Amino acid sequence: MSDRLPDSHRPLVPSDRTRPAGPPDYVRVGMPSPPWWAVVIVLLLLAGAFFFGPHYYRTADYWKTFATGRTVVFVLSLVILVAILRARRGGRAFVRRIPGLTAIDEAVGRATEMGRPITFSLGLGGLDIITLQALAIALHVVRLAIRFGTRVILTTIDPTLYAVADEAVHEAYTAAGRPESFNRDDVRFLSDRQFAYASAMVGLMHREQVASNFMFGQFFAESLILAEAGNQVGAIQVAGTPTTTQIPFFVAACDYTIIGDEYYAATAYLTREPVLSGSLVGQDRAKMLLLAVILLGISLVTVLTLIGSPQSLQWVKDLAGLFTNAK
Amino acid sequence: MWTLTGFKFILAIVGAVAGAVLLLAILHQASHQVKRTLTIALTFIGGLFYFLEFFIPPDPKTEEAVLFGWSLTQAAEVVGNATLVIGGFTFLLGVFSLVHIHGNNVRRRRPGWSYSLAFFAAFLVMTVFAFWKDWQTWFGGPAAPAWVNDQNLAHAAMPQDVYTLLFEGLVRNLDATMFSILAFYIVSAAYRAFRIRSGEAAVLMVVALVLMMGQVPLGMALTNWIPSDGPWSGLRIESLSQYVLTAINAPVQRAIGFGLGLGALAMAMRIWLSLERGTYFGQEV
Known part of the structure; x- marks a missing residue:
């Protein structure tokens, strides 16, 4: 069984035959009754x-x-x-094509080809609507990366969000039939201070030489610091934030930027649910x-x-x- | 609000902890169906509370939203405090994550493990001096020495103790250092963004130039010869700059704001009515 193979022997793109048993992605188990x-x-x-x-x-x-x-x-x-x-x-x-969201697959594929990890920053928000949307996009990236055996390092500034993200990512690995591949160190609470978080992220990107960097959530003055650090290591970068004051920085420094309500359309676009x-x-x-x-x-x-x-x-x-x- | 002291206070804390442990134990043993129903019900009740607090008109005298004699505005404060307490517990999880990651770095001698030692040293020193400084206030006992808690009024602006040295002298300056890096990054990012490679980039460059010139005296001096009154006054660089900001930029920002507001409203409703669950926990909950 391919599930029992070590990561080095596991095929990068699983065929239908090697795909782990269990529910396919995004099939909802136990749909809620009409509200x-x-x-x-x-x-x-x-x-x-x-x-x-x-x-x-x-x-x-x-x-x-x-x-x-x-x-x-x-x-x-x-x-x-x-x-x-x-x-x-x-x-x-009908959902029109959104280049920034289409680029998510490309960014994950690039990291897979290069054999380098992906970083995903959930921004400076706590457990609120904006960050929950960012977490939904992060889980899409994680599910995609699990299929290709690529590592995703998810970082947060909020300990409450860290607890939720850790559990959600663990669940994603379990649902994909690879609970043993989940590394608890890949979901990280870095700091609850803005610039301490930024410096930790910059260090992380440089040390890990990440191939792709995603930034979704609420960002403030640290947005450009993170985006330029990603640029320095040559990572393909996709960013999205409802904080309109930071959009110009992301547009200037990232490869793809999701603007305005495209941010909230992301899960619908990615899952077609x-x-x-x-x-x-x-x-x-x-x-x-x-x-x-x-x-x-x-x-x-x-x-x-x-x-x-x-x-x-x-x-x-x-x-x-x-x-x-x-x- | 309730105010408990002495034995009753301790009993309330022990009772709350015991109740929480019991609840968690029951939840742990419960079936997925029960967990799912409970999650849906709690999410709905929690959302309904804030929904009613927002929609019920407040009393003009007290400015409080009242439902059947029950002040929702006052209750919102209690609910907010409960959320803060839960957040306080999860902070320990965050600390555990940091200790786990940096502990592994040191134990396995990973590259850069010395930085993880620096984390432990900083964490230990800040924790010790922060607790020592306020120990008497929180728990009583002997007062901390002046080098740990400087209460000299002459030093009120900048106490001369270790905690202030570490926080004001080190942490704040490290924050400022990271912030100042932004100045260099703005230049490098702007250089890439303003390279004229397409028609859109050219428009961006020209508009940015007008805006920048409209903000500085040198730019304003360039069009100072145009009369400030009359039909041609709109061609002065500061007028052009203001026009771009108020007639083009502001409406676009508001349009984006409308979209974001509606997106947030839709997302909030999906979460409130538990329509979004599969996105996070497809199977377990």
């Missing part, structure tokens, strides 16, 4: 709080400022949720909705400016005021 019950609970609680709660809930003036912002978030959430539920019933969604693809469709619809509101607002304000705001159109000004004063 309609969750939506019902939430709506009942909100309705109960409104009708049986304190009197000030029902004051119109109070709701003018509070409700608009919350309503926008609520409507956008519903749009996304409906798209997810529809996608789970079937159908396919229905729930994630549906979520992507929902995000696009929500964006269209926002765009429509913006265009409507621009048109109304322009028309009012041109015709001089007559009293009969006061309601238009009030409507615009709702969005201006939203909390």
Whole structure:
């Protein structure tokens, strides 16, 4: 059995015959039941709080400022949720080609050919939405690297995230049928200080002479230090961050950079999983909705400016005021 | 909030630890189905709490979100503290990771193992002096000597003790050293980025030049001859620079912000409703 062979004798690209037994990648075991019950609970609680709660809930003036912002978030959430539920019933969604994400396979392949490791930095974030997305991308890289027998060194700045990442990577090795290949030292907590983390990463990249370097998550002033260190060792670099101030540094120093909401589209793009693809469709619809509101607002304000705001159109000004004063 | 002292305080701590151990033992023995259901339920309840705290309008007088007489805003503080406690425990896991990796480096004499010795020395010295400095405050007992905890008010700005020397004199300066490397890296990265190899790179270069010139007196002096009022004032370099920043850069940043916000919202909902689980733990949970 190829699974029992030492790493040096294991084929780099496993054929179907040598592929370890067990579930293929990204097949979900135990899909959760539809979350309609969750939506019902939430709506009942909100309705109960409104009708049986304190009197000030029902004051119109109070709701003018509070409700608009919350309503926008609520409507956008519903749009996304409906798209997810529809996608789970079937159908396919088109996802345009994102070069930065396509390059992930190329970067893993390059490390495999060169026989050198890969580093993956989860940035400076803790256990939050941004870093969880980075971890999802990291696990895709790890699963890919496991198939080719390539080493991935995952680093974090947050000890809570370290515990989750360590368990998730271990699980990825177990699911691939190679638990013995998991090296606990390859998931590392480096430091909880920004520049101590950066210097540790720079040292790591130079010592290991990494072939590929991934940087996904929240980055700040250390982004360029990490990217230039990767450049110095000649690593192919793919980066993605929602921290817009750091995107120019990554664009300047990395081979591929994932910009804006491409960051959150990564898992849908890489896995083509229905729930994630549906979520992507929902995000696009929500964006269209926002765009429509913006265009409507621009048109109304322009028309009012041109015709001089007559009293009969006061309601238009009030409507615009709702969005201006939203909390 | 509860305030416990003396025996009750110790009993509460022992009870909490015993309860946590019992819970972990039960979870360890539970079937995957039970674990999965529990994970989904806890995630949903945790998310629901913050969802309601955000959506329920706060009382105009107290600024607190109240649900059936229960202040969610006050409860959020307790939940936040509980999260901090859990985070504190995981810090030990981080320390374990560091000790394990550097211990292996020293034991196996891997290349650069002397740096791992430096880690152990730094870790030990900082831990000893940090605890020694505040030992009396936390646990009582004799006061630390002045070279360990300098309480002389004349030195309030910069205490003359070992901990301050290590932290303010060493750690902060090492941080500043790493930060200053950025200045050199910006030059090398900018050189590569601004090499004109395509039409897009040329546009990038020209726009960057306008922005840089718009920020410095020398650049402004170049177009100082254009009147600051009138139809041609927009051609002054600082006006062009402002135009790029406010009419091109800012809307693009906001558009990216919209996309990121919606992406984060969708991701948060997937995690809250346990639709994202297979991404992290395909089988176990």
